[in-house]
Amino acid sequence: MRFILRRIGFYLIAFWVSITLNFMLPRFMPGDPISRMLARSQDKMSSEQVQQLQKLFGLDNRPIMEQYVSYIGDMVTGNMGVSISRFPTPVTEVIASQIGWTLLLGSTSLIIAALLGNLLGIIAAWRRGSAMDSALPPLLIFIGSFPYFWLAMGALYLFGIVLGWFPLRHAYDSALDPGFTWAFLSSVGYHLVLPALTIVLVSIGGWMLGMRNTMIATNSEDYITMAEAKGLKPQRIMLRYAARNAMLPSVTSFGMGLGFVVGGALLTETVFAYPGVGYQLLGAVTGLDYPLMQGLFLIITAAVLLANLLVDIVYVRLDPRVRTH
Amino acid sequence: MSNDKLLDIKNLTVQYRGDVRTTTAVDDVSFGIAEGEIFGLAGESGCGKSTIANTILRLLKYPAEVAGGSIMFNGRDVLALNGEELRQFRWREVAMVFQSAMNSLNPVLTIGEQMRDIFTAHLPVTKREADARCGELLEMVQIDQGRLKSFPHQLSGGMRQRVVIAMAVALRPRMLILDEPTTALDVVVQQEIMAEIKTLQAELGFSVLFITHDMSLMVELSHQMAVMYSGRIVEQGPASTLHHRAAHLYTRALMNAFPPITGERVELRGLGEGVRLRRIDNLAPVGPNHWAAPISDEDRMSLAQQSTGAEGGQQ
Amino acid sequence: MTTPITTATTEAVKPARVSTRSRSGLLHGLMTNPKAMLGAIILIVFILLALLAPVIFPGNPSRITAMASQEPSAAHWLGTTAKGQDVLALTIHGSRMSLFVGLIVGVMSTIIGILVGLTSAYFGKFVDEILSAVTNIFLLIPGLPLLVILAAFLPPGVGTVIFVLILTGWAGSARVLRSQALSIRSKDFVAASQVTGDRAGWIMAREILPNMASIVMGTLLGCIIGAIGAQAGLEFLGLGDTSTVSWGTNLYWAGNEGSLLTGAWWVFIPSGLCIALVAFALSLFNYAVDEVTNPRLRTVAKKRSVSAPLAGAKETA
Numbered sequence: 001m002r003f004i005l006r007r008i009g010f011y012l013i014a015f016w017v018s019i020t021l022n023f024m025l026p027r028f029m030p031g032d033p034i035s036r037m038l039a040r041s042q043d044k045m046s047s048e049q050v051q052q053l054q055k056l057f058g059l060d061n062r063p064i065m066e067q068y069v070s071y072i073g074d075m076v077t078g079n080m081g082v083s084i085s086r087f088p089t090p091v092t093e094v095i096a097s098q099i100g101w102t103l104l105l106g107s108t109s110l111i112i113a114a115l116l117g118n119l120l121g122i123i124a125a126w127r128r129g130s131a132m133d134s135a136l137p138p139l140l141i142f143i144g145s146f147p148y149f150w151l152a153m154g155a156l157y158l159f160g161i162v163l164g165w166f167p168l169r170h171a172y173d174s175a176l177d178p179g180f181t182w183a184f185l186s187s188v189g190y191h192l193v194l195p196a197l198t199i200v201l202v203s204i205g206g207w208m209l210g211m212r213n214t215m216i217a218t219n220s221e222d223y224i225t226m227a228e229a230k231g232l233k234p235q236r237i238m239l240r241y242a243a244r245n246a247m248l249p250s251v252t253s254f255g256m257g258l259g260f261v262v263g264g265a266l267l268t269e270t271v272f273a274y275p276g277v278g279y280q281l282l283g284a285v286t287g288l289d290y291p292l293m294q295g296l297f298l299i300i301t302a303a304v305l306l307a308n309l310l311v312d313i314v315y316v317r318l319d320p321r322v323r324t325h
Numbered sequence: 326m327s328n329d330k331l332l333d334i335k336n337l338t339v340q341y342r343g344d345v346r347t348t349t350a351v352d353d354v355s356f357g358i359a360e361g362e363i364f365g366l367a368g369e370s371g372c373g374k375s376t377i378a379n380t381i382l383r384l385l386k387y388p389a390e391v392a393g394g395s396i397m398f399n400g401r402d403v404l405a406l407n408g409e410e411l412r413q414f415r416w417r418e419v420a421m422v423f424q425s426a427m428n429s430l431n432p433v434l435t436i437g438e439q440m441r442d443i444f445t446a447h448l449p450v451t452k453r454e455a456d457a458r459c460g461e462l463l464e465m466v467q468i469d470q471g472r473l474k475s476f477p478h479q480l481s482g483g484m485r486q487r488v489v490i491a492m493a494v495a496l497r498p499r500m501l502i503l504d505e506p507t508t509a510l511d512v513v514v515q516q517e518i519m520a521e522i523k524t525l526q527a528e529l530g531f532s533v534l535f536i537t538h539d540m541s542l543m544v545e546l547s548h549q550m551a552v553m554y555s556g557r558i559v560e561q562g563p564a565s566t567l568h569h570r571a572a573h574l575y576t577r578a579l580m581n582a583f584p585p586i587t588g589e590r591v592e593l594r595g596l597g598e599g600v601r602l603r604r605i606d607n608l609a610p611v612g613p614n615h616w617a618a619p620i621s622d623e624d625r626m627s628l629a630q631q632s633t634g635a636e637g638g639q640q
Numbered sequence: 641m642t643t644p645i646t647t648a649t650t651e652a653v654k655p656a657r658v659s660t661r662s663r664s665g666l667l668h669g670l671m672t673n674p675k676a677m678l679g680a681i682i683l684i685v686f687i688l689l690a691l692l693a694p695v696i697f698p699g700n701p702s703r704i705t706a707m708a709s710q711e712p713s714a715a716h717w718l719g720t721t722a723k724g725q726d727v728l729a730l731t732i733h734g735s736r737m738s739l740f741v742g743l744i745v746g747v748m749s750t751i752i753g754i755l756v757g758l759t760s761a762y763f764g765k766f767v768d769e770i771l772s773a774v775t776n777i778f779l780l781i782p783g784l785p786l787l788v789i790l791a792a793f794l795p796p797g798v799g800t801v802i803f804v805l806i807l808t809g810w811a812g813s814a815r816v817l818r819s820q821a822l823s824i825r826s827k828d829f830v831a832a833s834q835v836t837g838d839r840a841g842w843i844m845a846r847e848i849l850p851n852m853a854s855i856v857m858g859t860l861l862g863c864i865i866g867a868i869g870a871q872a873g874l875e876f877l878g879l880g881d882t883s884t885v886s887w888g889t890n891l892y893w894a895g896n897e898g899s900l901l902t903g904a905w906w907v908f909i910p911s912g913l914c915i916a917l918v919a920f921a922l923s924l925f926n927y928a929v930d931e932v933t934n935p936r937l938r939t940v941a942k943k944r945s946v947s948a949p950l951a952g953a954k955e956t957a
Contacts, residue, residue, distance in 0.1 A: 010773065010776070011780075013773065013777065014776075014777045014780050014781065017777050017781070018781055021786075022789075025789065025790070025793045026793065138924075138927075141920065141923045141924075141927070142916070142920050144923075145865075145915075145916040145917070145919035145920035145923060146912060146915070146916040146919075147869055147872045147873065147876070147891075147912055147915050147916070148869075148873070149872075149873060149876050149891075150872075150891065150908075150912035150915070150916075151912075153895070153900060153908065154908075154912075156900070157900045157905070157908075161900070161901065161903075213930075220386075221428065222423055222425060222428035222429040223428060223429050223430055223431045223432070225379075225384055225423070225429070226421075226423055226429040226430070227431070227442075228382075228384055228415070229382050229384055229415055229416060229420070229421050230415065230416045230442065230443050230446065230492075231411075231412045231413065231414070231415035231416040231417065231443075231446055231447060232412075232442055232446045233412065233446060236442070236446070240431075240434065240442075241431050241434075244431075244433055244434070245431065245432065245433055248433075256779065259779075259780065259781075259782045259783070260782070260783070262782055263782030263783050263784035263785050263786075264784055266784050266785065266788065266877070267784070267873055267876070267877070270877065278785075281785060281788060282788070282877055285788055285789075285791075285792045285877075285879065286878070290792075293788075293789055293792060294789065296785070297785050297786070297788075297789045300782055300785050301780075301781055301782060301785070304780065304781075304782050305780060308780065318433065319432075319433060320432070320433060320435075320476040320478070321432060321433075321476070321478050
């Protein structure tokens with residue numbers, strides 16, 4: 001419990017840092033993109049909305065500390081202003097409509113990659129010198145060397161344009177009405193295949209190698225020798241003794257991996273025109289929609305921190321040693 | 326050595342194969358242990374004692390390999406056992422207590438889960454039956470049954486070693502290998518653990534291969550003993566004989582490393598400077614049931630130069 | 641964006657490899673390691689191409705020299721872009737900027753990582769608490785979104801790209817190097833050096849750092865791989881300086897001009913393949929460093945010596 005509380009404290013600090021970063025960027029960076037943005041879109045906004053944005057971006061000439069305190073208050077209460085590119089929708093609403101897609105894509109691909117990669121790593125470490133141990137890692141490293149977006153574009157070209165097996169864009173067939181119907185859900189699954197597959201393909205090597213190396217280190221532990229001496233069945237030693245311990249670092253990487261997948265979603269979603277927060281973030285950048293940009297950054301960070309907290313809770317269940325400390 | 330031994334090791338050689346050179350960790354070693362006998366194997370760190378222990382249970386890992394010799398246990402060729410036979414042989418016939426209980430217990434499983442594994446792997450028992458027997462085992466080494474739910478890190482060092490001992494006798498094996506079972510513990514706990522082992526041995530009657538570098542402990546506990554140096558046995562015989570009338574100067578040096586509290590004053594010397602042997606010849610009989618390796622001429626000369634008190638070997 | 645996962649997961653194994661060998665031992669090991677040699681050869685080829693680019697293709701590679709969207713031919717080995725630029729010239733010139741940024745960012749991130757990691761491990765306590773917290777926060781904040789919003793607020797240019805990549809790249813290496821330094825910090829020779837009154841800076845530089853040579857090497861390679869990939873990603877999104885020529889901007893223009901949709905695969909393949917080859921070569925090298933310094937990871941050659949627990953021990957000839 002103390003471990004979890006400490007972690008929560010740490011995540012709160014991390015969240016505070018990202019809010020502070022958001023606060024400082026428009027105020028201390030050279031140039032004045034915000035004034036330009038406001039000047040361009042002032043006529044369509046009400047004076048109230050203009051005021052709010054001025055307040056958020058530090059154009060209201062209040063003392064800096066006062067701005068800071070009210071800014072933190074605004075962020076925590078979800079008062080992030082209106083989106084410029086999707087005027088007049090509030091930033092929070094824009095994000096809420098899209099974060100689900102990112103989470104779906106991110107968690108699907110992450111879970112598949114981590115499960116499959118770890119399983120392959122366990123087998124490779126257990127059968128040292130086998131084809132899987134010697135041929136697969138270099139192959140996966142090679143695949144993992146390609147820029148992710150490049151592989152994604154290649155897959156889109158090959159399977160989407162040339163072969164026509166998979167849809168080219170979006171998360172579902174736009175002719176369908178979203179809802180819990182079979183047609184809609186299967187369309188969602190169909191649109192998910194290619195983006196998820198490319199993420200799995202590039203990230204699986206990291207999982208496999210990490211697990212393989214940890215397993216090899218674990219295999220030389222005394223408790224593995226003892227388990228062998230006890231005459232346990234090999235599968236039991238491999239799973240309950242070796243893999244059970246070797247998976248602990250993998251669980252920690254899972255939280256980090258989520259950060260990379262959600263962050264990397266920017267590229268995936270851009271290539272596949274997948275309507276998640278990453279795609280929206282790029283849209284916000286090109287459309288100079290600073291309120292949306294900052295809101296997205298904060299929400300993505302919050303999602304990653306929350307996921308890490310969940311991982312910590314799982315970790316405590318798996319490693320009895322952190323429970324007592 | 327006769328055939329009525331429970332464990333009979335003949336001309337065992339174990340090598341570590343390296344890219345460049347091969348190191349011989351155990352070199353042409355032979356000894357036997359009778360039913361119910363406690364056999365001590367002494368020697369400094371790295372002399373090959375633990376390698377022998379691991380070889381008996383076939384726990385050697387690459388790059389260590391058996392390069393020659395045989396290990397017979399109860400008339401069966403241990404080195405010829407196939408996968409499933411070997412699995413059955415382990416722990417049921419020969420069990421082992423490892424040096425560090427902290428490291429030999431799986432940190433993420435409870436004591437109970439790790440003990441239960443032994444029963445479910447070897448006997449047709451249900452989980453509940455296995456758990457009941459685990460509880461009895463713990464009581465046997467004076468630990469409360471409730472500790473079954475504890476994780477290794479929640480026990481003290483002495484308790485952990487007791488748990489490991491309880492695990493070792495779980496299947497009533499005919500032989501127990503104790504690989505420096507008390508080295509990692511403090512002196513008081515050491516005594517308790519040794520007393521525990523003695524009681525259990527008297528009760529259950531298993532043979533023991535007792536490995537340590539603590540000579541006083543070994544002499545106290547063992548019937549027969551052998552002294553190893555650099556992968557070779559240099560002397561072998563009844564423990565009391567080796568204690569009082571050691572033939573080989575290395576054995577004497579080892580015995581002297583633990584001076585008696587009473588009796589005449591002996592000058593203490595470091596082992597390292599005292600004895601450095603280049604070549605160890607095959608054992609030759611020096612008394613009833615007592616063998617020692619003759620000192621080679623080469624060693625005799627170099628020892629004569631540096632020797633102060635101990636004159637070279639037996640004649 | 642996926643390479644950092646590798647760094648994070650292998651970290652658990654790495655602290656074990658306190659190198660007792662001298663650096664010449666590492667060098668010798670690498671010289672005889674086929675993976676390291678293959679990696680080195682690929683890298684040398686790319687470095688030579690980057691250095692010789694102005695000789696092979698003099699002048700501005702972006703200028704329009706031919707008909708648009710030509711397939712590969714004798715005149716244009718890799719074809720031309722939708723604007724009519726020579727793809728081979730763009731690719732070879734692109735290596736200059738990509739390798740340069742990768743190297744600068746990799747070296748700078750590693751240096752910051754060493755400074756933070758060593759200081760943190762050496763002084764411990766309060767200093768360590770603070771530095772570790774900062775490192776972990778940087779690791780937690782998702783990198784690419786941070787890159788994107790930083791790039792959006794800063795004036796576009798190569799300097800911005802480099803700055804932003806270093807800012808988001810140093811934390812990973814700091815964490816790995818801290819845990820390694822921590823294990824060396826607890827060794828007796830460090831204590832001995834302290835007792836004899838050596839200054840902290842000296843101990844860190846002369847006692848601890850040389851013992852981390854292999855892991856610093858691994859971190860540096862990892863950082864360069866990460867930097868080249870992240871740079872390409874940033875530029876592909878149009879957040880770099882689109883007027884420079886690099887593999888990332890080549891791909892940006894390829895995407896922007898719809899080369900894939902029109903079937904012009906030759907515009908799209910070369911730059912991506914180059915990034916992959918460089919990253920692969922660096923990974924191979926990194927892998928080899930691991931193998932040389934951690935013998936347990938070496939490929940087991942003989943079938944009979946598999947370390948699977950029930951493998952036969954009896955090998956009596």
